[in-house]
Amino acid sequence: MSIKAGSHIGIIGGGQLGRMLAMAAARIGYKTVILDPAENSPAFEVADKHVVAKYDDPEALKQLAELCSVITYEFENVDVSAVEALESRLPCRPGSNALATSQDRLVEKTFFNDHGIQTAPFRDIKSREDLTLALDEFGGRGILKTRRLGYDGKGQIRVSQDDAASIDEAANLAEQSECILEGFVPFIREVSVIAARSPSGEVSVFDLAENVHKNGILFTSTIPAEAPSLSQQSAKEIADRVLRALDYVGILAIEFFLMEDGQLLVNEFAPRVHNSGHWTEAACTVSQFEQHIRAVTGQPLGNPERHSDCVMQNLLGDDVERASEILAMPQTMLHLYGKAEAREGRKMGHFTQITPKSGE
Ligand code: AMP
Numbered sequence: 001m002s003i004k005a006g007s008h009i010g011i012i013g014g015g016q017l018g019r020m021l022a023m024a025a026a027r028i029g030y031k032t033v034i035l036d037p038a039e040n041s042p043a044f045e046v047a048d049k050h051v052v053a054k055y056d057d058p059e060a061l062k063q064l065a066e067l068c069s070v071i072t073y074e075f076e077n078v079d080v081s082a083v084e085a086l087e088s089r090l091p092c093r094p095g096s097n098a099l100a101t102s103q104d105r106l107v108e109k110t111f112f113n114d115h116g117i118q119t120a121p122f123r124d125i126k127s128r129e130d131l132t133l134a135l136d137e138f139g140g141r142g143i144l145k146t147r148r149l150g151y152d153g154k155g156q157i158r159v160s161q162d163d164a165a166s167i168d169e170a171a172n173l174a175e176q177s178e179c180i181l182e183g184f185v186p187f188i189r190e191v192s193v194i195a196a197r198s199p200s201g202e203v204s205v206f207d208l209a210e211n212v213h214k215n216g217i218l219f220t221s222t223i224p225a226e227a228p229s230l231s232q233q234s235a236k237e238i239a240d241r242v243l244r245a246l247d248y249v250g251i252l253a254i255e256f257f258l259m260e261d262g263q264l265l266v267n268e269f270a271p272r273v274h275n276s277g278h279w280t281e282a283a284c285t286v287s288q289f290e291q292h293i294r295a296v297t298g299q300p301l302g303n304p305e306r307h308s309d310c311v312m313q314n315l316l317g318d319d320v321e322r323a324s325e326i327l328a329m330p331q332t333m334l335h336l337y338g339k340a341e342a343r344e345g346r347k348m349g350h351f352t353q354i355t356p357k358s359g360e
Pocket of ligand 1: 143216
């Protein structure tokens with residue numbers, strides 16, 4: 001049964017993703033309540049109500065549960081036990097199992113491999129000995145990553161047997177926090193897929209995006225991705241398998257490494273709408289944001305087919321000053337997040353330029 005129009009959706013996190021979710025919800029008849037500790041969160045401006053409190057504040061979560069018919073979130077580091085507590089009162093979509101799996105790289109990669117999905121090789125690293133053994137296994141090169149709280153390349157060290165300083169640095173990090181070492185993957189491109197599942201088990205997958213990062217932050221997404229059609233098909237099948245295995249409801253993003261031979265290795269998944277899916281608002285009739293709202297409210301999912309090819313580019317820091325220039329560009333959709341301060345590297349907005357759909 002779907003959630004009645006006019007009901008409130010609780011969104012944990014009031015950044016740009018929460019903002020775009022709230023806007024999509026309003027468009028199809030739902031109201032939103034945003035929880036965020038920052039007084040001037042971008043999503044507050046476009047939501048019906050907001051609560052200023054820490055994400056795991058029991059009083060604030062109680063308030064959210066009382067006001068809302070369903071809870072969702074815009075980032076993956078929400079406290080799992082807080083979501084578990086909420087789940088006993090009302091639907092939380094996606095559920096705490098997806099959050100818990102995505103929060104720990106060791107659990108996440110083990111989950112993928114257990115479901116027959118390939119990743120870079122990885123080892124649990126607790127000491128310098130573990131590190132040197134794993135480096136030997138991986139041909140002398142790897143990337144040490146903290147199991148938790150790493151994003152946009154943070155909490156990572158590139159390690160090489162030929163570079164003693166990198167080994168010292170990595171061994172120190174591994175002794176301070178739980179880490180994994182991944183073998184270094186010689187990928188040719190990075191691609192991602194955005195998929196949705198409804199409470200009744202309906203699955204819908206957007207086209208594969210090709211992503212370019214700068215300084216560890218997404219810079220552009222290009223659709224269609226330059227990838228063999230078999231790889232595109234395989235990305236969709238992997239998304240389908242992950243959604244079902246987690247009994248997932250909502251939008252999920254999976255990032256992959258594309259290898260020379262067309263093989264895909266999963267890097268990670270995000271249990272939420274994702275920067276590499278922003279293009280959908282300009283090149284599809286239903287954006288990832290609306291698709292997420294449709295899924296969490298139990299409404300029919302929209303058709304994920306794109307009507308145009310496109311390139312989405314992020315506006316970081318001062319790039320936001322290009323707004324007028326972008327508004328003058330043909331076939332281009334600009335989206336600014338309403339953030340007051342344009343700090344260096346901060347995501348301030350994005351724009352997507354569409355072109356006629358290619359035959360592929
Ligand atoms: P992550 O935080 O896991 O998304 O990693 C950030 C970036 O580091 C990725 O987008 C890749 O460009 C690169 N990277 C991560 N893991 C590997 C790997 N195992 N081999 C090669 N490059 C990697």
